[in-house]
Amino acid sequence: MTLLLKEAISTGKSFQASAKGKNVFNDVLNRRLYSGRAGPGQSRQAELEMQRDFILSVLEAQPSARDSRFYLKNFDPAAAPHRSKPSLFDPISESDKPAFPMNDQETPTTAFSSTLPIGFPPLSSASITSSTTTTTEKSTNELADELLAHPASRHTALVKVQGPFTDRQMESIAEGMVYLKKLGLVSIIVMDNENWNEEEDRIVATPEDERRRQVVALRERMKAETLQFSNMLEAKGGAARPLLEGVLCVKGAAFEDTLAPIASTSEKPYDVTHTDLFVDSLSGIRNAVRRGEIPVIPPMALDQSCFSICVSANDALRAISHGLADAERQAGLRYEADARLEHDVDLTPVRIMIINREGGIPSPAREGDPHLSINLESEFDYINQSFIWQESHPTALSNLALIRDCLADLPRTASAILVSHRSPRSLIANLITNKPAHSPSLHHDLIPRRNIQHQPTIIRRGLPIRVMRSMNDLDEDKLTHVLEESFGKTLDREPFYDRLRRDLDFCIVAGDYQAVAIVTNERDPTSGGETIAYLDKFAVLPSLQGDGTVDFLWGALRDESWGLGLVDALNPNVGGLGGQGIARDLVWRSRSNNPVNKWYFDRSNGFFKIPPPRGSPVGFALFWCEAEDKAAQLFRNVKEGKEGIATPGKMKQWAKVIGAIPSCWK
DSSP states (O other), X not given: OOHHHHHHHHTTOXXXXXXXXXXXXXXXXXXXXXXXXXXTTOOHHHHHHHHHHHHHHHHTTOOOHHHHHHHHXXXXXXXXXXXXXXXXXXXXXXXXXXXXXXXXXXXXXXXXSSOOOOXXXXXXHHHHHHXXXXXXXXXXXXXXXXXXXXXXXXXXXXEEEEEOOOHHHHHHHHHHHHHHHHTTEEEEEEEEEHHHHHHHHHHHTSOHHHHHHHHHHHHHHHHHHHHHHHHHHHHTTOOEEEOOSSSEEETTOOGGGXXXXXXXXTSSTTOOOOOSEEESOOHHHHHXXXXXXXXXXXXXXXXXXXXXXXXXXXXXXXHHHHHHHHHHHTOSTTOOOOGGGTTSOOOOEEEEEEEESSOSOBOGGGTTSBOSEEEHHHHHXXXXXXXXXXXXXXXXXXXXXXXXXXXXXXXXXXXXXXXETTOTHHHHHHHHHSSOSSOTTSOGGGSOOTTGGGOOEEEEOOOOEEEEOOGGGSOHHHHHHHHHHHXXXXXXXXXXXXXXXXXXXXXXXXXXXXXXXXXXXXXXXXXXXOEEEEEEEEEEOGGGTXXXXXXXXXXXXXXXXXXXXXXXXXXXXXXXXXXXXXOOOEEEEEETTOXXXXXXXXXXXXXXXXXXXXXXXXXXXXXXXXXXXXXXHHHHHHHTTOOOSSOHHHHHHHHHHHXXXXXXXX
């Protein structure tokens, strides 16, 4: 561990990750610490302060061991085996391929469908010295050539910087972009400013003889802000490349039509059908990313007569996203059919980032605080229909539509983050952990309230969610597959499905049976016909564990059982009750040695142990969630020292009925 890392820890900043999580990052920090030197005019002291702040930003992400493995597998170039003297024409051998699948669209660990020449050496002098490869035997020139031949990053992000911002705020954002580059993510930045849109509206209403002057003046302001931000990136130690022209073009635009800005296709954020923009050439972006430079692009495009016109930043981002995806698919208007690019950098973004003053998208379930995570497949229409924060968050819906359109072009594993300029370190935490700052499936009272209004919103394409209430609607083969894959056991199908046909309450299905939650009605013969809502199975395919699906599924489960009847339970799931009904206590059991019990404990109201069934050496923990319409009374009783709603009598009843349910595994 470097001296700077020790100094960072000694400051007393909060860092609660496991020792294993800390150790995993030590080598990465050593390699990346000096990958971006201080910019022109920066003193050695300023450089040390930036490096120290960078380390703190990583530590405050609090990566778990699982998060560390995810990051190292995807973002650590030095983890790959060394490859000597690579060439763009060299074939990719089996040993050069990463350990994770590249074509599986359901795997949450990568968003690439082709491999890269990734065997470049560590970047820091300490790692180069201690390396066991032959790098130390190379001459300085050979080492320099190798570093230039291999990009310092394997991944890209498409970023919209949506001002207006003060200079200090812009510097903070630039610093965050440089930190991401050090961690292996090069940002392709599109500049935006809400004032530009207002000026475009005024230009349209200006007399024709004045329009040209105002269009040229607006264009110059766009270029000036782009150059200013590029200079800030350089000052923070990150090489930048402003691409003022030559990236975007307009389809069919004639010279006489260019005095007025091109109309935005985002006037109806939920009804985007076309765009007049396309990427004319990726060479500028590709060359910048190949050399580890951050491309900075203003929202301008060339018409057929090469006149620069002002366009919507949202449309520019859509066009660039589509162009980058087309390049990966080897398609599009300007596909660069060059064999030398076959093994070049993959420009497909793994993140869409929008940095603005508004921050995340407000949620009615969180009393206006931001959504922590959004499943576009099941929540997009509902968010648009129920949105009431137009005054405080005027661009939230248009940004949500923008993200939806961009993610539609990208692999399913790509995700987006909408974040306030006040939380630049959230971008680092999201890169390392690939998840929200707090789990959205936690009860609201368990999420810290400090600065919650500035928490980012993580957005994924996600999966559609359906609620089924009859076995006739379920596909038993697909249901069997997800259960066996999730639990790693063989299902005893006949008795299990016989019991479901008799006792099924509902089954929540995510996607094409990628995840399921099965709830049954368990009867107590001594209670006069009263039933217990029992969570029989909660299963997610291993390939989707860690990508947010579990939180989306748990949220739907809550809205159909213990949260039913509340205003924030009006979910849009197909087949759901839409918030209409009476909430019920939900009970489930888990083997006492199940490592998932910690996750269950954080989301339940309580648990107690019950004896193992006959013939089993392992007992169970029985968890429950109180019906939330009774929760206030429960908390008052506990505070006053009285019994909660889960009385000893009810617990005894639960233990008797739930403990007698036979195992469904062979």
